[in-house]
Amino acid sequence: MRTFDGIPELEAAVGEHLGYSDWHTITQEQIDAFAKATGDFQWIHIDPVEAAQGPFGTTIAHGYLTLSLVPMLSWQVYDVQGIRMGVNYGANKLRFPAPVPVDSRVRAGVELLSVAPGAGGYQLVTRVTVEREDGDKPACVVDTVSVLVP
Template sequence: MTTTVDFQQLGGLTGTDLGYTDYRTITQDQVNLFADATDDHQWIHVEPERAKAGPFGAPIAHGFLTLSLAVPFWTELLDVTGVSTKVNYGLDKVRFPAPVVVGSRVRMRAVIAEVTEVTGGYQLTVDQTIEIEGGAKPAVVARGLYRFYA
């Protein structure tokens, strides 16, 4: 569910749990396109038959592919009105605790850890966890930085 707030409300969002996104299924086509875009064609990602005999028993998504889903997931969780610019400012910390097997479903939970004023706007520091449906460990744990300017 999307939380919608006005730019003027951003300063009071520290500690806000935005909840969970909908699940998305990771497909082999998606993995192959990511491999083409990044020139990372490691067999554990793009050779399904070979990957079946590999350490994960199936092809897995690139960690950075899973991480990149934080962008559409983030926009699914928070919409800020009254802004001129929204910027993905970066990441403070990223870990990939568990591989995402192709065919798995993933979703993200986000909690706004901190809101800081920056020149012309606000920076939100967001604890993001991308989890695998039925998984014991998350696929990605990251601290994202997002800026909003009036």
């Protein structure tokens, strides 16, 4: 975990790769819970028998499930001290280059792209790359935008 003592220290790290999260295993139970929460019950995610005959040979995580892990994984990489709160603001770019088969382990790498003063605080942009263990392409690449309030 990389800890920054305030916004000035964070600003000095723009352009740096901040590190990697721990590995997280995506289980069928997690996939099923995500399907239930979002109403996305496509067979490729929730039907192991049918998915075994599909293009990946097993069920795969929803792309948006992988994306939803970004906050949890990112919080394992860095922390900014001296702020009251951080708020998700959006994403500038999002791609899912490769599927995540059930029981895969994923982790996130975080690169700090920018920190700029803005309304209500500082706008922070990070590029988060979620990779699958033994995968040849990332599972998710997203430029996240947050607002940090000092």
